[in-house]
Amino acid sequence: MSQSAFNDTFASPDPTMIGLIVSIMEVGAFLGxxxxxxxxxxxxxxxxxxxxxxxxxxGSLLQATAYSRPHLIVARVVAGIGLGIVNSTVPVxxxxxxxxxxxxxxxxSFHGIS
Numbered sequence: 001m002s003q004s005a006f007n008d009t010f011a012s013p014d015p016t017m018i019g020l021i022v023s024i025m026e027v028g029a030f031l032g033x034x035x036x037x038x039x040x041x042x043x044x045x046x047x048x049x050x051x052x053x054x055x056x057x058x059g060s061l062l063q064a065t066a067y068s069r070p071h072l073i074v075a076r077v078v079a080g081i082g083l084g085i086v087n088s089t090v091p092v093x094x095x096x097x098x099x100x101x102x103x104x105x106x107x108x109s110f111h112g113i114s
């Protein structure tokens with residue numbers, strides 16, 4: 001990252017730390033998808049998606065307000081959890097509601113976005 005504002009704010013992280021900051025969101029997404037697998041059926045699709053979106057918004061706000069590395073890392077994990085919940089619930093809901101003729105197209109188009 002060569003942006004001076006990023007380097008000034010986060011004390012010029014080395015490539016390993018940048019890799020951690022970037023990839024830690026995937027850990028959160030994994031945790032979110034596991035949580036959905038465990039409790040998603042009891043919550044229902046709409047409630048699971050709402051919880052995922054709210055968690056993703058909170059994580060995004062935390063990222064936008066981050067002024068330290070730990071804050072940014074935690075924020076990316078929180079956003080990742082929301083992303084994992086949404087990404088593991090929306091395709092299932094799309095497949096349930098889509099007409100039979102376009103079911104595969106709808107489910108595949110969502111995965112192309114994420």
